[in-house]
Amino acid sequence: MTALTMVEAIRDAMARAMEEDPDVVVLGEDVGHDGGVFRATEGLVERFGEERVIDTPLSEALLAGLAVGLGAQRMRPVVEFQFDGFLYPAIDQLVNHAGRLRNRTRGRLSCPIVIRAPYGGGIRAPEHHSESPETFYAHMPGIRTVIPSTPRRAYGLMLAAIRDPDPVVFLEPKRLYRAVREEVPDDGEALPLDQCFKVRDGTDVTLVGWGASLARILEAADLLAGEGIEAGVIDVATLKPLDAGTILDAVRRSGRCVIAHEAPRSYGPAAEIAALLAGEGLFSLLAPVERVTGFDVPVPLPRLEDHYLPDAERIAAAARRLMGYR
Numbered sequence: 001m002t003a004l005t006m007v008e009a010i011r012d013a014m015a016r017a018m019e020e021d022p023d024v025v026v027l028g029e030d031v032g033h034d035g036g037v038f039r040a041t042e043g044l045v046e047r048f049g050e051e052r053v054i055d056t057p058l059s060e061a062l063l064a065g066l067a068v069g070l071g072a073q074r075m076r077p078v079v080e081f082q083f084d085g086f087l088y089p090a091i092d093q094l095v096n097h098a099g100r101l102r103n104r105t106r107g108r109l110s111c112p113i114v115i116r117a118p119y120g121g122g123i124r125a126p127e128h129h130s131e132s133p134e135t136f137y138a139h140m141p142g143i144r145t146v147i148p149s150t151p152r153r154a155y156g157l158m159l160a161a162i163r164d165p166d167p168v169v170f171l172e173p174k175r176l177y178r179a180v181r182e183e184v185p186d187d188g189e190a191l192p193l194d195q196c197f198k199v200r201d202g203t204d205v206t207l208v209g210w211g212a213s214l215a216r217i218l219e220a221a222d223l224l225a226g227e228g229i230e231a232g233v234i235d236v237a238t239l240k241p242l243d244a245g246t247i248l249d250a251v252r253r254s255g256r257c258v259i260a261h262e263a264p265r266s267y268g269p270a271a272e273i274a275a276l277l278a279g280e281g282l283f284s285l286l287a288p289v290e291r292v293t294g295f296d297v298p299v300p301l302p303r304l305e306d307h308y309l310p311d312a313e314r315i316a317a318a319a320r321r322l323m324g325y326r
Helices: 006-020 044-048 060-072 088-098 134-138 151-163 213-225 244-254 269-280 302-308 312-323
Strands: 002-004 024-028 053-055 076-080 114-119 144-146 168-173 182-184 197-200 205-209 231-235 238-240 257-264 290-294
Touching: 002 006, 006 024, 006 044, 006 076, 006 151, 006 168, 006 182, 024 060, 044 053, 060 076, 060 088, 114 151, 134 144, 134 168, 134 238, 134 257, 134 269, 144 151, 151 168, 151 182, 197 213, 205 213, 205 244, 205 312, 213 231, 213 257, 213 312, 231 244, 244 257, 244 269, 257 269, 257 312, 269 290, 290 312
Parallel strands: 024 053, 024 076, 076 114, 114 168, 144 168, 205 231, 205 257, 257 290
Antiparallel strands: 002 182, 144 238, 197 231
8 A cells, every 4th residue: 555645545546437437537727737736637648648638728617517518428527626716607517407417307317527626725825715615515406515534535535426427526625635644555445425434433522524624623532532521523524415324323422513614604514414413313412512613704815714714722612612511
């Protein structure tokens, strides 16, 4: 096995899928000889040629429409959008076509496309480069929303997304691209979509998150362990469809839950998970559900970015508040 960064693991997964299936193509702005803005596609054009690794014009609406057309013709395009903030022109195609194609044709056609986008804050980027828009895509019927948190999960989930018969929005936390290395076997083994991953067991409180927030959650769990508080950790991974069972089972054991994400608080994914716990896990709860999130403002410029992003101390403080309920 080789120790890989997340961006290397994603590249290996795309290469593996392209080797296995000639219908898999990669396209996007500068994905060819430049290797993409974060070099996630570096080396692919040399291995697979310009007919399968395609540089496109600077038009996000065109990219999304091209992907839908290719997917409808049984190709499997993997499309890179340079930053999450550039995805918004593609929403028309995603909502009105990609997510509806199977329903519209009564199952005659599907749309096996993967929309990749570096997302989230933490790299001191300018406006439109640091948002966490996962709520948009999780709200779209017919579209999966997947967010990896480690190199190994990025590899397995990317393979699963490419092989899936329906559209997947694959949001890649860019502050994790080169943050850590992990042993990742290039064995072609996909990880299951639509399933949370139980990262850590704990009987006092359950901490729930995804993407870059998971690293902060694990730091918070370590802080709490030093205080004698056992915190379980759940990596949601596939935000939609949501694996409700794993979250409910964990909270039934602990009775307390903190959900953390970078996206703004109002109408965010944490609110949906809190509603799930209120509706189906109310009698397991020993305390109110806590949300530790971004704020209801645009992501600030670099000087204030650290104040906006949830950190380990904010998450640990929320867990301590819950421990006050007996």
